[in-house]
Amino acid sequence: MATETLTYAELGACLTISPKAARSLAKRLRLPCSLSEDGKALVSVDLSEIRHRPRSPGRREAGNDAVSARIATLQAEVARLAATAAGHRADFERERERADRLMVELQQANADTMAAREATARLEGFLRAGGKSGGPTDSLASGARRLGHLAADLVAADRKGKAAG
Numbered sequence: 001m002a003t004e005t006l007t008y009a010e011l012g013a014c015l016t017i018s019p020k021a022a023r024s025l026a027k028r029l030r031l032p033c034s035l036s037e038d039g040k041a042l043v044s045v046d047l048s049e050i051r052h053r054p055r056s057p058g059r060r061e062a063g064n065d066a067v068s069a070r071i072a073t074l075q076a077e078v079a080r081l082a083a084t085a086a087g088h089r090a091d092f093e094r095e096r097e098r099a100d101r102l103m104v105e106l107q108q109a110n111a112d113t114m115a116a117r118e119a120t121a122r123l124e125g126f127l128r129a130g131g132k133s134g135g136p137t138d139s140l141a142s143g144a145r146r147l148g149h150l151a152a153d154l155v156a157a158d159r160k161g162k163a164a165g
Contacts, residue, residue, distance in 0.1 A: 005042045115157040
């Protein structure tokens with residue numbers, strides 16, 4: 001019954017386990033611990049009283065196989081979800097581009113509508129005036145000329161709208 005004072009690394013070497021496992025064993029067995037001068041933990045232990053046997057590698061491997069299979073299953077699920085997400089992202093980008101095109105078309109249609117309203121207002125103003133500007137020197141030729149300018153403005157606005165669209 002010789003009590004020895006060992007570090008966790010030394011205890012692990014005696015029991016053929018890792019220092020971390022030796023520390024866990026010392027805590028589980030509630031072995032008395034102290035600190036050395038260099039700051040390492042020392043465990044007071046009687047090695048003849050400890051009946052510790054490390055687990056056989058076969059048991060650990062069987063557990064690892066189940067974990068490995070679960071990891072592989074989860075990785076396949078992640079890959080499937082990533083592919084689904086990529087498909088959704090492509091749909092989103094396509095719809096976004098479509099919405100952008102529709103917005104441009106709508107803005108162009110609004111501009112064309114405003115131009116048509118302005119031209120309509122000018123023509124209505126001309127027709128309300130009876131083709132005259134109100135002056136005594138205004139003749140039928142100047143009214144026709146004015147109507148020709150309004151028609152040319154309408155054609156130019158229409159061509160400008162078609163060129164932009």
